[in-house]
Amino acid sequence: MRNTYLAAVDIGGTKITVSIAHYEGVLIKLYQRVKLEGDNTSIPEQVDALIERACRRIGIHKKDISAVGISTCSPFKIKNGYKVIVSPNLCGGLAKERGVIPNDWTEIPLEEVLTGKYPRVKSGNDCVTSVVAERLFGAGKGEDNLVYVTWSTGIGTGIFVDGHLLKGKNENAGHGGHIYIAEDGPQCGCGNFGDLEALVSGSAIARDYGEGATTEDVFSAYRQGDTKAKKVIKKAAYNFARGMASINALMDTQLFIIGGSVFLNNRDILLPLVEQEFFKSFPALTSGVKFTPSALHTFLGDIAALSLVMPDEWIEKWEHDRPWENAPPAVVLEDNGNE
Amino acid sequence: MRNTYLAAVDIGGTKITVSIAHYEGVLIKLYQRVKLEGDNTSIPEQVDALIERACRRIGIHKKDISAVGISTCSPFKIKNGYKVIVSPNLCGGLAKERGVIPNDWTEIPLEEVLTGKYPRVKSGNDCVTSVVAERLFGAGKGEDNLVYVTWSTGIGTGIFVDGHLLKGKNENAGHGGHIYIAEDGPQCGCGNFGDLEALVSGSAIARDYGEGATTEDVFSAYRQGDTKAKKVIKKAAYNFARGMASINALMDTQLFIIGGSVFLNNRDILLPLVEQEFFKSFPALTSGVKFTPSALHTFLGDIAALSLVMPDEWIEKWEHDRPWENAPPAVVLEDNGNE
Numbered sequence: 001m002r003n004t005y006l007a008a009v010d011i012g013g014t015k016i017t018v019s020i021a022h023y024e025g026v027l028i029k030l031y032q033r034v035k036l037e038g039d040n041t042s043i044p045e046q047v048d049a050l051i052e053r054a055c056r057r058i059g060i061h062k063k064d065i066s067a068v069g070i071s072t073c074s075p076f077k078i079k080n081g082y083k084v085i086v087s088p089n090l091c092g093g094l095a096k097e098r099g100v101i102p103n104d105w106t107e108i109p110l111e112e113v114l115t116g117k118y119p120r121v122k123s124g125n126d127c128v129t130s131v132v133a134e135r136l137f138g139a140g141k142g143e144d145n146l147v148y149v150t151w152s153t154g155i156g157t158g159i160f161v162d163g164h165l166l167k168g169k170n171e172n173a174g175h176g177g178h179i180y181i182a183e184d185g186p187q188c189g190c191g192n193f194g195d196l197e198a199l200v201s202g203s204a205i206a207r208d209y210g211e212g213a214t215t216e217d218v219f220s221a222y223r224q225g226d227t228k229a230k231k232v233i234k235k236a237a238y239n240f241a242r243g244m245a246s247i248n249a250l251m252d253t254q255l256f257i258i259g260g261s262v263f264l265n266n267r268d269i270l271l272p273l274v275e276q277e278f279f280k281s282f283p284a285l286t287s288g289v290k291f292t293p294s295a296l297h298t299f300l301g302d303i304a305a306l307s308l309v310m311p312d313e314w315i316e317k318w319e320h321d322r323p324w325e326n327a328p329p330a331v332v333l334e335d336n337g338n339e
Numbered sequence: 340m341r342n343t344y345l346a347a348v349d350i351g352g353t354k355i356t357v358s359i360a361h362y363e364g365v366l367i368k369l370y371q372r373v374k375l376e377g378d379n380t381s382i383p384e385q386v387d388a389l390i391e392r393a394c395r396r397i398g399i400h401k402k403d404i405s406a407v408g409i410s411t412c413s414p415f416k417i418k419n420g421y422k423v424i425v426s427p428n429l430c431g432g433l434a435k436e437r438g439v440i441p442n443d444w445t446e447i448p449l450e451e452v453l454t455g456k457y458p459r460v461k462s463g464n465d466c467v468t469s470v471v472a473e474r475l476f477g478a479g480k481g482e483d484n485l486v487y488v489t490w491s492t493g494i495g496t497g498i499f500v501d502g503h504l505l506k507g508k509n510e511n512a513g514h515g516g517h518i519y520i521a522e523d524g525p526q527c528g529c530g531n532f533g534d535l536e537a538l539v540s541g542s543a544i545a546r547d548y549g550e551g552a553t554t555e556d557v558f559s560a561y562r563q564g565d566t567k568a569k570k571v572i573k574k575a576a577y578n579f580a581r582g583m584a585s586i587n588a589l590m591d592t593q594l595f596i597i598g599g600s601v602f603l604n605n606r607d608i609l610l611p612l613v614e615q616e617f618f619k620s621f622p623a624l625t626s627g628v629k630f631t632p633s634a635l636h637t638f639l640g641d642i643a644a645l646s647l648v649m650p651d652e653w654i655e656k657w658e659h660d661r662p663w664e665n666a667p668p669a670v671v672l673e674d675n676g677n678e
Contacts, residue, residue, distance in 0.1 A: 014624055139673040140399075162513060166500045168501065171591070176589060177588060178585075178620070178624060179588050191619075192621055209452075245531075249515065250496070250515060250518060251507055252512040252513075253508065282530055282531055284433070284529075285511055
């Protein structure tokens with residue numbers, strides 16, 4: 001397994017990144033704005049073209065790639081035995097506001113198209129791949145009961161219980177952003193009213209503050225003692241903590257690993273607020289639970305997708321060498337293919 | 340395994356039942372009010388005495404019992420490698436209102452005491468044992484992604500994801516009654532404000548209606564067109580449905596099996612209300628989920644505890660013969676031991 005290459009793919013609402021790794025570490029990373037035009041095989045074709053391009057740049061052939069690991073936004077649906085992406089962030093045919101996304105896709109056959117081109121393809125929601133990576137290489141080593149949470153523009157979770165990674169019927173387990181926290185409340189991008197993402201995400205914090213402030217503006221105002229910012233952020237932390245208490249009541253977890261820019265940039269403010277509220281919940285269930293920041297944070301995108309397909313022999317070496325910390329910077333490609 | 344006997348124990352806040360079964364079916368069932376006095380080994384000693392008594396009545400010896408399966412109220416804590424019960428319904432030292440429960444226990448060493456007396460002892464929360472039983476013998480046969488929910492005086496859940504029974508660090512996974520549904524709200528027996536049990540349980544329905552009505556009075560009033568009863572029950576169904584949507588967002592389940600007296604006595608009213616609200620949530624996650632009533636309902640107590648320890652050979656026969664349907668009625672013992 002030492003003479004093989006792996007491709008790691010990260011698909012978000014705005015970009016695709018592709019990295020190529022071998023036993024010693026990451027060799028190259030390409031970054032491109034995701035193109036949402038064309039037919040619904042456009043994204044897998046962009047992924048394939050990027051992998052091919054990355055291979056050429058490091059002097060290997062596409063057929064040297066033994067497996068492709070993919071982190072992507074979701075949800076998924078199972079169709080003909082393959083996962084297809086049914087995310088309203090990518091599929092114009094599923095978006096709440098028509099016309100914002102320039103396509104009418106209702107599903108993206110990612111796995112099926114790429115499985116025809118590579119020997120092994122595994123994909124997962126980005127928080128699910130993140131919890132796999134944090135358990136292998138990060139803050140969750142040796143832990144069988146853990147939850148990775150991203151607190152960012154949105155909210156998502158990936159969950160192990162009893163050492164088992166939760167998948168569910170369509171591999172949509174861990175959509176922790178869409179649990180209800182309020183009896184009513186603001187509308188989420190998914191259509192729900194009063195779910196965790198609608199109440200506490202970075203977007204929600206900016207919306208609740210108003211005045212055209214960004215999420216980081218609200219935290220800056222908090223640090224300067226602004227009363228409204230304190231109220232908005234305390235309420236978000238209150239609801240986030242209650243969301244974690246709900247997840248814990250169902251999973252009886254040991255450890256919450258929190259990532260995402262909203263949390264990681266402001267953990268000095270948020271972590272004490274979250275812990276204070278969380279431990280007010282039913283002590284027989286919450287007692288002994290730990291919160292910790294993501295250990296892989298800025299590296300999570302690459303390593304998460306790789307974790308899905310990484311051979312055991314590599315894992316031992318990577319755990320020791322941490323080669324993702326020395327990965328080359330991403331090469332940013334323009335829409336016309338130039339750098 | 341055909342010449343062996345199993346004991347099934349069901350421990351609630353008010354009673355203990357013990358049944359003895361062999362390959363052909365259930366032989367006897369004893370029912371006794373639980374005594375909450377004495378030291379914290381009192382409950383395991385009551386269980387042991389009831390098993391011994393049941394054995395005597397059917398002419399076998401305690402040593403003929405090869406395994407004891409126990410359904411019990413929880414939560415649990417792990418201590419010295421054994422699960423101990425830390426339920427505020429049994430332990431006076433953990434109860435919210437001191438003095439209501441006539442003991443000062445903070446834990447009950449159920450497994451440890453009984454493991455010294457029987458070759459094999461397995462215990463589980465009553466909703467966790469119920470989901471095991473429904474999957475073996477009831478409405479969940481062949482399903483790998485299912486949730487059993489009891490809608491009764493309280494709310495509880497037991498959960499399989501990907502064929503894996505969720506346990507968690509202290510075997511407290513599935514405390515679905517204690518997920519938050521409202522940003523604030525009435526207080527639950529566990530201390531939480533605004534959790535599912537506090538909002539939708541049988542007790543909550545009676546409390547919200549007021550006027551000294553029982554839960555069933557409120558449903559009778561609903562059937563007679565009473566406006567307040569309609570409002571109270573619709574709100575409970577609304578919040579129950581949102582609780583199920585939260586559980587589904589985390590588990591990506593296929594099937595909710597609903598039991599408990601509040602639901603089973605009133606499913607004509609509740610099921611349509613619950614389904615109508617549930618399917619308003621994020622369609623990519625809720626689409627295709629099914630709701631069905633418990634298939635074992637009144638038999639669930641016995642069969643759930645047995646399911647934990649039943650040999651495979653028995654399971655095949657019981658699945659076919661359904662002997663729990665012909666179990667003898669419970670013999671009710673008075674506190675002094677008389678019938």
